[in-house]
Amino acid sequence: MSPTTAFNASLHRLSPGDIWLPDTRASPLIDNELAKQQANLSTSNYLNMSENSSTTSSTNSSIVSINNKLDITADYCNQSLSSAASITSNNNNLSRQSSTNGGGARRHRADTASLKEYGECYKRLGQGTTAIVMVVRKLDQDGRSEKLYAIKQFRKKQKQESEKDYMKKLTSEFCISSTFQHPNIVETIDLVLDDKKRYCTVMEYCPGGDLFTSIMAERMTEIEKACCFKQMIQGLSYLHSMGVAHRDIKPENLLLTMDGKLKITDFGVSDVYRFPWESKGRLSRGLVGSEPYIAPEAFQDKEYFGAAADVWSAGIVFYCISLGGLAWHKAKKTDSAYCGYIRAFEKNETFELFRPLSNHQKRILRRMLDPNPQTRITASELLADPYLxxxxxxxxxxxxHGQVHKHTDGVQPICTISRKK
Incomplete structure (x- = not known):
């Protein structure tokens, strides 16, 4: 059996996600679409929230009508905003308060704000093939940095894409992510225009960088690794309780604050598989996400359980956190390492690459990486497990226990808040 597949920056490091730079002619359209999302729209057929992924997309998957997509997204937002309060109250008694301009309701509105409300562009964090992420800072009257925000700029409209369809795609991710209120989910605050009339999503800034960087640094203790794992599952359990499958869980989409809080980000390929008032959901469609983390059923089947696929992805991340690499490149029979895992699983034997893990870790990983999504453990069941x-x-x-955690030890934040003397 080959050794653990080591991380390789050119192979493994992926773009920040489907973060886009827009066409400046679309202002009236986005105002109309956001206004629609505020209205009490009738429920349409279930939808697939995304047709593409940051790294992998299925060109043969059936795509649900864009018109239905916006209606469903709006319905989800309206219902989720009212239900989120009761759900979050059961998750550490969180309150529904906004971080925008000192409080008030989260913004779902027809009048698009200016980026200037949140300050001036300060630093560029990164750029992928389809993404630009920056930090803006809002200064106090003395000229010192008062508040930092992360900004995503949206991609330009594609030539073959109508302006109406482009605006619907742009608003859907914002509408979904802005309903979430949980300590392990990055807060989406607003959708604004910069001074060049480009649309930007305003989010909380996590100065500790992403989990990928921390894994590569190899500085986390076993206690800190376990803490990151549990926080990831807490965030995932919350998303699933809200009826949303993330579908691109990976270390690059798990951000850290300087005090050790882990937060899930990037909802560009998320899927609303169940409305808040429903007990049963629907299957997700489309091959999306990042290949090493995609569940086998997503490769094999046209439809699959999005939440179960998230748990598989989280299992791969758990392995990455624990051992600092990837066990296989793709959960398909063409991958020899994955085939070795399946043989060990079917024989109820320990997979060779899992041997360095503790017995509890092996047991949890086996439940998360169950090839059968029907019997795979859920995020809520994971939180109820004695190990977690x-x-x-x-x-x-x-x-x-009074133990100090240094998840971001050695990390120098790109931007910091200046303190008054």
């Missing part, structure tokens, strides 16, 4: 119950999550870098 034994993991102490840090708050302000200190856990319940």
């Amino acid at each position: 119950g034994s993991i102490a999550v840090c708050h302000d870098s200190i856990d319940a």
Whole structure:
């Protein structure tokens, strides 16, 4: 058996996601689409929230009508905003308060704000093939940095794409992500225009960088690794309780604050598989996500359970956190390492690459990487497992046992808040 597949920046490091730069002619259209999302629209047929991925997309998958997509997205937002409060109250008694301009309701509105409300562009964090991410800072009267925000600029409209369809795609991700209120989910604050009339999503800034960087640094202790794993599952469980499958869980989409909080970001290929008032959901469609983390059923079947696929992806991330690499490149029979895992799984044997893990870790990983999505453990079941119950999550870098966590030890944030003397 080959050794653990090591991370390779050219192979593994992926773009920040489907983050786009827009056409400046579309202002009236986006105002109309956001206004529609505020209205009480009738429920349409279920939808696939995305037709493409940052790294992999299925050109043969059936695509649901764009018109239905916006109606469903709007319905989801309207219903989720009211239900989120009760759900989040059961998750650490979170309150529904906004981080925009000192409070008030989260913004779902027809009048598009200016980026200037959030300050001036300060630093560029990164750019992928389809993405630009920057930091803006809002200065106080003394000229010191008061608040930092992360900004995503949207891609330009494609030539073959109508302006109406482009605007619907642009608003759907914002509408979904802006309903979430959870400590392990990056907060989406607003959709604004910059001074060049480009549309930007305003989000909270996580100065600790992404989990990929921390894994590569190899500085986290076993306690800190377990803390990151549990926080990821807490965020995933919340998303699934809201009826949303992320569908692109990977270390690059898990951000850290300087005090050790892990947050899930990038909802560009997310799928609304269940409305808040429903007990049963629908299957997801389309091959999306990043190949090493995609569940086998997504490769094999046209339809699959999005939440179960998320758990598989989280299992791969758990392996990455624990051992610092990838066990296989793709969960397909053409991958020899994956075939070795399947043989070991069917014989109820320990896969060779899992041997360095503890017994509890092996057991959890086996449940998460169950090839059968019907019997795969869920995120909520994971949180109820005694092993995860034994993991102490840090708050302000200190856990319940008084142990100091240094998840971002050695990380120098690109931007910091200046303190008044």
